[in-house]
Amino acid sequence: MRLEGAVALVTGGAHRLGRAIALNLAARGARVLITYRTAHREARLTLSDLQASGARAEAFRLDVANAREVQRVFAQIARKIGRLDILVNNAAVFQRTPFARLTERDWDLHLDTNLKGAFLCALSASRLMQARGGKIINIADWAGERPYRDYLPYCVSKAGVIALTKSLAKELAPSIQVVAVAPGPILPPQDFTPAQRRRAIQRVPLKRWGSPEDIANAVVFAIEGTDFMTGSTIFVDGGQLIA
Numbered sequence: 501m502r503l504e505g506a507v508a509l510v511t512g513g514a515h516r517l518g519r520a521i522a523l524n525l526a527a528r529g530a531r532v533l534i535t536y537r538t539a540h541r542e543a544r545l546t547l548s549d550l551q552a553s554g555a556r557a558e559a560f561r562l563d564v565a566n567a568r569e570v571q572r573v574f575a576q577i578a579r580k581i582g583r584l585d586i587l588v589n590n591a592a593v594f595q596r597t598p599f600a601r602l603t604e605r606d607w608d609l610h611l612d613t614n615l616k617g618a619f620l621c622a623l624s625a626s627r628l629m630q631a632r633g634g635k636i637i638n639i640a641d642w643a644g645e646r647p648y649r650d651y652l653p654y655c656v657s658k659a660g661v662i663a664l665t666k667s668l669a670k671e672l673a674p675s676i677q678v679v680a681v682a683p684g685p686i687l688p689p690q691d692f693t694p695a696q697r698r699r700a701i702q703r704v705p706l707k708r709w710g711s712p713e714d715i716a717n718a719v720v721f722a723i724e725g726t727d728f729m730t731g732s733t734i735f736v737d738g739g740q741l742i743a
């Protein structure tokens with residue numbers, strides 16, 4: 501699929517990885533819609549950077565875990581733009597939840613945002629894509645394949661995202677292709693100390709953090725590089741999965 505002239509929606513596109521993905525899709529000629537939940541200021545900045553690059557762009561406030569809000573935003577897109585070619589399910593939460601203190605709330609927060617949110621957006625997007633076909637890219641995590649400790653609900657939610665990718669790929673073939681991109685360490689959470697940053701890459705074969713560009717490039721590849729890939733997960737993890 502060509503990005504030139506396509507309409508792409510990136511959830512959680514105001515900052516960090518989502519912003520890099522949005523800017524890269526726009527640089528290749530897509531009209532880019534971003535969603536934000538709390539990051540109004542960052543969304544405004546990204547929107548003006550997208551527009552300054554010559555792209556048509558819009559921002560929508562959206563809690564992806566809320567089915568009614570998802571329906572409202574996709575109805576707005578249908579009314580205002582009339583089509584959607586690409587969905588990037590990027591929005592997620594990532595909180596440390598040590599097993600001894602784990603609660604139902606931790607489970608619900610991660611599963612509702614990371615898995616149900618991706619499902620709800622894919623469901624609405626697929627209805628907008630049905631006539632012309634499209635691509636759905638789910639941002640997973642290498643930990644969805646090999647969980648680490650202290651993040652059980654997060655790891656389970658990302659394993660769910662990989663399973664969701666396979667199931668959607670079957671349900672939506674042949675007109676819509678669904679691919680997951682599974683990052684390794686790319687951007688540390690904002691509250692990570694320098695020691696935590698160092699520890700996080702000790703076991704990564706490539707011995708460094710990746711960059712948001714690495715993920716944006718993989719997303720671009722899943723869209724433009726081939727139309728003969730669906731249900732797959734692309735690991736962009738510095739080799740962490742094989743460590």
Ligand SMILES: NC(=O)c1ccc[n+]([C@@H]2O[C@H](COP(=O)([O-])OP(=O)(O)OC[C@H]3O[C@@H](n4cnc5c(N)ncnc54)[C@H](OP(=O)(O)O)[C@@H]3O)[C@@H](O)[C@H]2O)c1
Pocket residue numbers: 511512513514515516517518535536537538539540562563564565589590591592593594613617639640641642682683684685686687688689
């Ligand atoms: N950073 C990494 O190294 C890394 C590694 C592996 C996987 N990943 C995955 O890559 C993606 C992006 O990572 P990141 O570190 O850039 O993510 P992030 O900063 O933790 O979060 C991305 C966005 O998700 C949005 N969000 C959270 N809850 C939401 C909700 N209920 N409804 C709508 N939006 C919501 C936030 O929007 P607001 O700020 O507007 O509230 C935030 O901007 C995520 O799926 C993450 O799991 C990242």
